Amino acid sequence: MGPFGEAYVIGVGMHPVTTQRTSVRELAYVAGSLALADAALGFDRVDCVYNGYRPVEGLISGVALAKEFGLTGVPVLQVENASATGSVAFREAVMAVATGRARVAMALGVAATAGPGFDDAPSPFGKPSMDGLLLPAGLFGMWAVRRMHDVGTTVETYAAIAAKNWNHARLNPTAKRRAAEAVTVEQVLASTPIAHPHTAMMAAARGGGGACAIVADAETARAVAADQGRPLVEVVASELQSERYVPGHVFAGAIVGPPELTRVTARAAYEQAGLGPEDLDLVQVHDAFPIEELVYIEQLGICAEGEADLLVTAGETALGGRIPFSTDGGLIARGHPIGATGLAQVWETTLQLRGEAGARQVDGARIGLLQMMGAGSVCSVQILKRR
Amino acid sequence: MKPFEAGYFEIADDGRPRLWASYSPEADLYYFPQRKVCAVTLGPVESRLLSGAGVLYSWTYVHEDRFGPSTGAFSGYGVGQIDLPEGVRIQARILGRLGDWAIGMPMEIDILALFQDGGPLVDAEGNELVTFCFRPADDA
Numbered sequence: 001m002g003p004f005g006e007a008y009v010i011g012v013g014m015h016p017v018t019t020q021r022t023s024v025r026e027l028a029y030v031a032g033s034l035a036l037a038d039a040a041l042g043f044d045r046v047d048c049v050y051n052g053y054r055p056v057e058g059l060i061s062g063v064a065l066a067k068e069f070g071l072t073g074v075p076v077l078q079v080e081n082a083s084a085t086g087s088v089a090f091r092e093a094v095m096a097v098a099t100g101r102a103r104v105a106m107a108l109g110v111a112a113t114a115g116p117g118f119d120d121a122p123s124p125f126g127k128p129s130m131d132g133l134l135l136p137a138g139l140f141g142m143w144a145v146r147r148m149h150d151v152g153t154t155v156e157t158y159a160a161i162a163a164k165n166w167n168h169a170r171l172n173p174t175a176k177r178r179a180a181e182a183v184t185v186e187q188v189l190a191s192t193p194i195a196h197p198h199t200a201m202m203a204a205a206r207g208g209g210g211a212c213a214i215v216a217d218a219e220t221a222r223a224v225a226a227d228q229g230r231p232l233v234e235v236v237a238s239e240l241q242s243e244r245y246v247p248g249h250v251f252a253g254a255i256v257g258p259p260e261l262t263r264v265t266a267r268a269a270y271e272q273a274g275l276g277p278e279d280l281d282l283v284q285v286h287d288a289f290p291i292e293e294l295v296y297i298e299q300l301g302i303c304a305e306g307e308a309d310l311l312v313t314a315g316e317t318a319l320g321g322r323i324p325f326s327t328d329g330g331l332i333a334r335g336h337p338i339g340a341t342g343l344a345q346v347w348e349t350t351l352q353l354r355g356e357a358g359a360r361q362v363d364g365a366r367i368g369l370l371q372m373m374g375a376g377s378v379c380s381v382q383i384l385k386r387r
Numbered sequence: 388m389k390p391f392e393a394g395y396f397e398i399a400d401d402g403r404p405r406l407w408a409s410y411s412p413e414a415d416l417y418y419f420p421q422r423k424v425c426a427v428t429l430g431p432v433e434s435r436l437l438s439g440a441g442v443l444y445s446w447t448y449v450h451e452d453r454f455g456p457s458t459g460a461f462s463g464y465g466v467g468q469i470d471l472p473e474g475v476r477i478q479a480r481i482l483g484r485l486g487d488w489a490i491g492m493p494m495e496i497d498i499l500a501l502f503q504d505g506g507p508l509v510d511a512e513g514n515e516l517v518t519f520c521f522r523p524a525d526d527a
Contacts, residue, residue: 135449138447138449141448141466142446145445145446146445149445193450195447195448195449196447196448196450196485245416245426249426250468251418251420251422252419252477252478253478
């Protein structure tokens with residue numbers, strides 16, 4: 001991988017996204033122990049742990065969560081990067097292995113089921129602050145309104161992306177939103193307005209959860225793959241970038257930087273992997289709202305700018321289409337347990353590349369891209385490849 | 388009446404806010420809010436006041452104060468991004484109701500009163516604290 005050595009995903013685990021009160025220790029333990037079992041390794045084989053966790057007042061730190069697996073003296077580091085928290089925990093684990101500092105690294109992301117943003121806690125929004133963030137629905141609402149003006153995108157296209165992700169989540173047992181019947185564009189449009197033109201069914205689903213990936217060097221990965229009788233999943237790119245100035249740059253109040261941040265980060269990731277957008281079989285993105293998925297289709301180079309609407313309406317980004325996006329339901333329907341979301345993308349992509357994704361399996365999937373945005377802001381793009 | 392937080396704007400004699408920006412002579416770029424250095428050249432910047440009128444780049448109307456069900460009384464508000472002639476894009480509350488705004492329309496800066504616990508937000512000396520917002524220009 002790029003200037004570094006190799007790194008492979010050898011185990012993944014997830015606790016379903018939920019709003020049922022569950023302790024962060026339980027969420028972390030379930031995800032972590034499932035990943036260790038998937039890798040058929042004991043915790044004593046783990047050389048370092050990266051906990052992706054946004055601490056909530058009164059709850060234990062991310063570092064303490066590793067105690068559930070035993071007290072081995074392993075170095076543990078808590079990392080946080082807003083929505084990209086799980087992605088950066090994964091990246092740190094990848095870098096530890098790829099640079100030879102560890103043979104086996106654990107990336108463990110978790111989000112509490114209670115705290116700021118939930119019904120029983122004060123809202124973090126709406127308080128006066130000159131540099132405070134706008135409600136995410138508001139910022140992405142402005143992206144959506146501008147695109148309707150520039151490209152002619154319709155609210156039906158935004159609703160179609162949300163409905164697609166809801167319907168993908170029906171096939172994912174770990175998803176928060178699992179509708180009993182197929183979700184329609186009309187249902188999405190008829191749900192509660194949040195921030196024009198967004199409705200509640202277009203918004204990322206809240207919830208707690210846990211996700212974990214075990215990353216290992218080539219020798220360990222080959223041994224595990226042979227033992228388990230499954231293909232290797234290599235991390236062929238891991239890029240993280242922050243904002244660069246663009247004309248019209250919004251410094252105060254914007255949650256994430258300009259859409260171009262995804263384009264430049266993806267370009268670097270493609271270069272690192274020696275691949276291009278035409279090589280991808282499936283993609284996971286930060287689809288907190290459908291406008292994001294629409295914009296990122298273009299910024300990732302899947303099609304030219306202004307043409308993503310056509311791909312969506314032709315069903316090319318749905319399961320069974322040319323390049324499925326958000327195959328597990330994405331933030332909209334799998335849910336957005338902040339610290340875990342990036343690692344939920346790793347869970348989904350790894351299962352897909354192994355051919356273990358069940359009813360939502362992408363036929364012949366060999367290469368998957370994972371994109372996340374973190375408020376502030378950063379963009380993470382990682383590419384996994386079946387060997 | 389005082390700005391909610393120092394360094395972002397001042398209140399001019401006509402009662403309207405004037406935004407403080409940083410200007411980079413080397414890059415010929417303005418930034419809001421003020422920066423320590425030029426974001427492009429990393430060189431020095433100077434404080435400048437910005438125009439109080441611009442053009443609406445995009446807008447939305449926020450119906451809910453967070454994800455999911457709202458638990459408190461909440462009436463919604465407009466938010467916009469306004470392009471000023473200096474090349475700066477400002478994100479701010481915009482006055483009006485859904486249907487009042489259109490991309491490209493002229494906008495003017497205005498004062499926005501802040502409230503807390505049902506009354507005006509005041510500092511220790513009893514000064515009412517305000518922030519800035521934009522509204523469609525009178526001739527829009």
